[in-house]
Structure formats: C-alpha cells, structure tokens
Amino acid sequence: MTVMTRDPGGGANLSALRGHNAALVLDLLRTAGEDGISRLELAERTGLTPQAVSKITARLRAEGLAAEAGRRASTGGKPRTVLRLVPAAAHAVGAHLDRDGLTLALADLTGAPVALRHTPLALADGPDPVLATLVAEVRELLAGARAPDGAAPSGVLGAGVAMPGPLDHRRGVPGRVTGAPVWDGFPVREALAARLGLPVTLDKDTNAAALGLALRPGAPRSFAYVHLGTGLGAGLVVGGAPLRGERTGAGELGHQTVQLDGPPCVCGGRGCLEALCLAAVARGDLPGAARILGTGAANLVRLLDIDRVLLGGATVLAAPGVFADGVAAVLAGLRLPTPVEVASAPHAVALGAAHLVLAPVFGLAPPGEPESGRGKPESGPAAGPGDRAVLSSDGRTIG
Amino acid sequence: MTVMTRDPGGGANLSALRGHNAALVLDLLRTAGEDGISRLELAERTGLTPQAVSKITARLRAEGLAAEAGRRASTGGKPRTVLRLVPAAAHAVGAHLDRDGLTLALADLTGAPVALRHTPLALADGPDPVLATLVAEVRELLAGARAPDGAAPSGVLGAGVAMPGPLDHRRGVPGRVTGAPVWDGFPVREALAARLGLPVTLDKDTNAAALGLALRPGAPRSFAYVHLGTGLGAGLVVGGAPLRGERTGAGELGHQTVQLDGPPCVCGGRGCLEALCLAAVARGDLPGAARILGTGAANLVRLLDIDRVLLGGATVLAAPGVFADGVAAVLAGLRLPTPVEVASAPHAVALGAAHLVLAPVFGLAPPGEPESGRGKPESGPAAGPGDRAVLSSDGRTIG
DNA sequence: AGCACTTAAGCAACGCTGTTGCCGAAGTGC
DNA sequence: GCACTTCGGCAACAGCGTTGCTTAAGTGCT
Secondary structure: OOOOEOOOOOOOOHHHHHHHHHHHHHHHHHHHHHHOEEHHHHHHHHOOOHHHHHHHHHHHHHOOOEEEEEEOOOOOOOOOEEEEEOHHHOEEEEEEEOOOEEEEEEEEOOOOEEEEEEEEOOHHHOHHHHHHHHHHHHHHHHHHOOOOOOOOOOOEEEEEEEEOOOEEOOOOEEOOOOOOHHHOOOOHHHHHHHHHOOOEEEEEHHHHHHHHHHOOOOOOOOEEEEEEOOOEEEEEEEOOEEOOOOOOOOOOHHHOEOEOOOOEOOOOOEOEHHHHHHHHHHOOOHHHHHHHHHHHHHHHHHHHOOOEEEEEOHHHHHOHHHHHHHHHHHHHHOOOOOOEEEOOOOOHHHHHHHHHHHHHHHOOOOOOOOOOOOOOOOOOOOOOOOOOHHHOOOOOOOO | OOOOEOOOOOOOOHHHHHHHHHHHHHHHHHHHHHHOEEHHHHHHHHOOOHHHHHHHHHHHHHOOOEEEEEEOOOOOOOOOEEEEEOHHHOEEEEEEEOOOEEEEEEEEOOOOEEEEEEEEOOHHHOHHHHHHHHHHHHHHHHHHOOOOOOOOOOOEEEEEEEEOOOEEOOOOEEOOOOOOHHHOOOOHHHHHHHHHOOOEEEEEHHHHHHHHHHOOOOOOOOEEEEEEOOOEEEEEEEOOEEOOOOOOOOOOHHHOEOEOOOOEOOOOOEOEHHHHHHHHHHOOOHHHHHHHHHHHHHHHHHHHOOOEEEEEOHHHHHOHHHHHHHHHHHHHHOOOOOOEEEOOOOOHHHHHHHHHHHHHHHOOOOOOOOOOOOOOOOOOOOOOOOOOHHHOOOOOOOO
C-alpha cells in the first residue's frame, strides 16, 4: 500500500514527502471538482491519518489553494466540512502551435479556460517570427485576462507549448518538424522561458491533448486519443499518465504498417495507416477510412490493453458519427468491449498544453527534465529540494 | 528532483519514506553487481545526504542484506568502502507454467539461479493436478537447495508464477487459457499461496521474461521482448517497468493486424501478425518470417519509441542469426536506429517469474494487488503500513 | 620520517514529518 | 434536555533525513 514508484535518482527526503502528500491531496481535491471532498474522505483515499490530512489541508488553505465550502449532511454527529480547490489560486498558459495557426488558452488551477486567443501563423516561417508572435500573444492574453479590479491573473505557474512532432520533450527541442527544417534543434523551451520569464514545458500536440483528457474527472486510467486531421497521430495514456517514450516519439500511429504489401509511404515503409486512411478520406470514402482507423485502434487496444478509444481531429469532427460507429464496429467485430467516443472538446490541444504546467502540481510526472539520466543526480544547489515554491503567489512576473 | 511518482491512494508516511529510500539503495546495490558501490556514490545517485546513506546502509547491513566488500583506490584521502548486496540474504521461487511443462527456478536476491527443475506436464489437465504437481515440485526444489550445513535456503520471499495469457495479474486469476477452459477464473494465486504458505504473484509469461530482462544490469530503459515460439507475444518494458495494461493483456503482439485484407484468424480478425509469421515458418521461409516479424517490431518501436528489440522464443533461438538480421534489416530500412538482439537467456521465463517476487524489494511496482481501484484505500489493519517485514529472516516457512 | 592536506564515514543535536491520545465542537435522536 | 455519535484541532511523541563536528585513513610534499 505504500507505493511510491521508484525512479532512479529519486531519493526522498522529508520535503519530498510533504510535497508528495500535498500533491496527492490537491489531486483529490481537483478530481472532486465542484462537489468538494471532506477531510475524512481525503484520509480514507490517501491512507493518511485524519490528523495528517488536517495539517496538510491547513497548509493548503493558508497558501490559498483550498478553501472550506459548506458542509455535508450529518450522519448522526458533527457534519463533515467540505473542502474545495480554489480555481483562481493559480493559472497556466497553454499554447497550441500548429502548422497554420496559434491557439492560446489561459487555464485556472482546475484546467478550465479563463481566456482564449487564436492567430493565424505559418509555422514554417521558423523560430524567430513565430516565437515573437507567441510571446506577444501571451502578453496580450495575460493583459486581457485581468480581474475586474485590474489585477493580473494570480500565480501564473508557467506556459505549456504543444506542437507537431517529432520533438524531444526532455530537452524541449523540436526535431525535423514536417515541412519546416528551420525548427530542427532550435531550443524552443529555453528561448521561450527566457523571453516570457516563465517556466516553459514543450510537448507533442497529441500528448498534450491526451494529458488534458486524462486529467478530466472520471477519465479512464488508460486510453488512446486518436487524432485524425491533416495527419494521423495518437496520444497514449497508460495508468493515468501519458506515455511519451524515450524521445517523445510514442504515439506515432500514422506510420504503423497495416498492409504489408501496401503502397509505399514517404517514411520508407509500406501500407502505413495514415496513408491508407487519408487516401480513403480523399476519395470520399469516410466509412472506409473509419474501418481502417478502427483497425489501427484495435491494434492499439490489443497491444496496450487500454480502457477506451477517444477520437479527435478535424477530419473526425467533420463526421463524428461515421468515425465513432465505424471504429466501434471494428472493435466489436474483434470481440473487444472497449468503448469508443469522440472527444469533441474545443481547443483540446491548447488546454492540454496548459495541463503540462498544471499536472506537476497534482503530482503527475512532469514531462520535462532529465528524469533519470542514469547517474546524473543534478544535486540541487538551487533552492531547497522538493520545495513547492512554484506556488508562492509571486509568479505573475511576465516581463 | 523530488520525484515520487503519484499513485492514487498512495499517501506516504515516514515508514513508506524509509522503505522507499531503502529500496532505492538496494536497487543501486543490485545494479552495481559484483563491482559494488560506495556510500558516497550511493549518496550522489540518490540525491540523499552521505549521512542518510550511512544510516540506511547500516540498517541494511544489520538486516544482512548488504555487506562491506573491500575498498576502492584512494584519490588522495581515505579510500571509499565498497558495499555489495548479499545474494544469499533472500531467495525467490520462479515457476514457468507452460502448456507442456513446468520449469522451476530458485533465485537469490540478485536474481541469479541457485537451483533449477523441469517436469513435463499438461496444462490442459486443469488446476487440481497441475497445482498439486507445482506445489510438490516447489517443495522438492527448496529441499534440494539446502546449504552444505543442511539449512534450508534463507528468506524465501515468495513464489512468482508465469503462465500463458490471458490472465489478470491483479486478481491472480487466469482467463481463457488457450485450449484449456478449465483454468478460466480459477484463483491460482490464492490457491497456491495457501498451499505453499508463501506470497504468490501471477503474471503472463512474456511479462515475466521481460521483467527479468529489464532487471539485468545495463538493461535499456525501454524495450520490447518479442517472443516467437508456438505463438507470438511480446513483453513491453517502458521506463524501466513492464507495461501490463489494465487487465494484463498488454503485449498482445500476435493479433496485430498487419495485412488489412489478409487471411482470417481464429481471433476474428484478418492478417494477424502471428498467423502470417507462423505460416512463413511452417513453409520453411525463415527470412520471410523474420521480415514479417520485423514489421511488427517496427510498429512497436514507432508506437512506443523504445530503445531496443530483444528477440526470444524457440523459433527464434533455432535460427537466431536469421531473425536478428531480418528484423534489423526491416528497422534499418525504415531508418530506425533501434538495435536488435537475441535474448538467449535460458529459463528466461522461470527466472523472470522469480523477479516478480524480487522486484518489489527494489522498489519496482509489484504486479499484484488493486494498486488503485479508485477510492478503495484498503486501510491496512494488518501490520504497520509500509513495513519491510518481508525481509525479516523468518520467511522460510513452507509447510 | 614527518607533517599538512584531503577524503570517507560516524556521532550528536536538530528540524520537520506524520502519528497517537485527548478534548472541545456540532450535530442527531430519544 | 440529555446521551450519543462524529468531526476536527491541540499537544506530546517517535522517527526520518539534515547539519555541524569529530575521528579514521589514506596521499604527497619537505
């Protein structure tokens, strides 16, 4: 029952312990949402003593992250006090940097959108103009999201940036972005962090979307977010956390071979799922495309033993019923009981990108940083280890 | 740097903290192997203070799990004292329950085999005769592995059992074992635990093999163990830990569709990798089988972004060069730099099964138990939470 | 040889964690 | 109005890693 999954280089001191439990409680508060949750429920769910939960929630309340919100009905004694997350206690910027446009979201601590922006933009123009636009747009976003009293949004924890792969989320650097070699190896994370004055996290668009979906209350522990738009990709969530692979390459569903002797693909292979599926779409055969997509989804379900398939992307959203039914039919034909749904959340990627920043607050493994490097301890001279100083309320620095 | 990955229901108290750090140190001692590792290196690798490492290693030495073993060369001051794991401090039984035979291994704390046994056996005979044989064989194994002074092997922590899927590692119950419906739903883990008087962990054969490979020193963080024998399956290791999926079904590589319009398969699909690959083997076309297998491996590498492909199983081992070269050629043709190797470890599954018991000692997530159940805290009335009592030296009970 | 210097590892005091035992607060139900 | 139940905070406590200092055990220059 103890369960702190190991992670090489992850010695735990008291500060880490405190942070771990605080994150755990915060996550339960987040999951409880509007309903809230009582101290005793928190104690039951965490396995901690009620007294420990009292101390932890007292700290969270002092930091402004949680607040009391009414009481439950009595069951014969003193009624339980309900605690809730304070959504406005902190915010995160999410940026979806796509081939033809930039979508920005400002999300509160619960991940709910507070402000949104969209600007056309050509990713192929390269880092300089694109990042300049991004920085300017973020500033506009934050300026436009002032509270009625004119105060800037409190506690901006950082910015999450989602863009098409391939890239390396650990180093925060894109690889050969399709059609835009100018991005290759450009240190996006560092450059943006310096210009925004905020911590920046970079991830692949599908991973960000999947993360956002994974953090919704009631989300299944494992699912695949299958995105069919101008391309085909997937975000894999296994055991509640996105599966990124060693080089952020996981989820490359588009170039799965599903036809050994199929037509050659630009990737060097034959019979790639993306090529076959998009070809069907191009000739107007949406049910055929759905069947092919369903085969890819079935492969995913069987290989990873996941609980659900979520479909998204412009092509799917243009005919959601056709794709949902087509994919579900393929799974049913293989006697796989996995439910299929269309994830129609608007701005899913931009909001998911914001979750890149929010997730660590709730104890979900952050995507960035070495994370193991085998031997590199990066013995922290900077600030006390495991401090949750991220959440002290001075994070509104922007310029 | 804090990094204790979250796990719902996983509140951490001091006892858990202690266990976590002890497991971390034990894992580094294990990884260091014969070379050993000094206290200061342990401190650097864990991020803990040298003094904390001193205390932890003192406890481990008191428990008999670690011992001093010589010193390093001086670098201008007092030479570092080398610490090593004591292999004989604890043991684990590993059982590979295959369709036609039972292989047993007794492994020491490092996972090295101390004793081995093999008996022919028909899995299809069902639980009663098979488990009776298993229990008798385990007793023979332990009796035969006495030290020169006649003492039974110290600290038998439990027994790991690996068998063909499908099954549910959480409940410890097989599903519809191919060709043997008598096993369906039989509580193997509970029944064996009661009859052996030992904790029992159940897992799929490929998962066990992959776990064993993952725990070898120098193993890559992520790899796929692809097993081609009478069937085709895979064990997936991602980030150092086996990926089992929600119902132990992950790794079902055999029924990945790689030929949309291929021949029908018993599973209900068409063009399944297993059917195509085995058909090529049956007609003597091993290079063809290797190419097909390579396509399946390439799909894995791309989907999961893993570091290496390990091949195993009787069919592969009968012509290792052909398969290794064939698979590697397919990957190279797709410009995937992933190395391909043949994992020729004998008794890989039985030893991997022993690792099912050993892994938790080193802080790797154990495969059994609810692990999250969303809300079920199973508040532990039994023994103090997180106690490492497993390793107190009275574990030799067998009757 | 002898001395200064460097590095490793243990001892003692300390701060901070969750835990335990107890008590007041705030309801229900007879 | 009183007994009972349940919630949640206060205070004392045990145990964790940390800090400051001391001792052990080498190297290298004089």
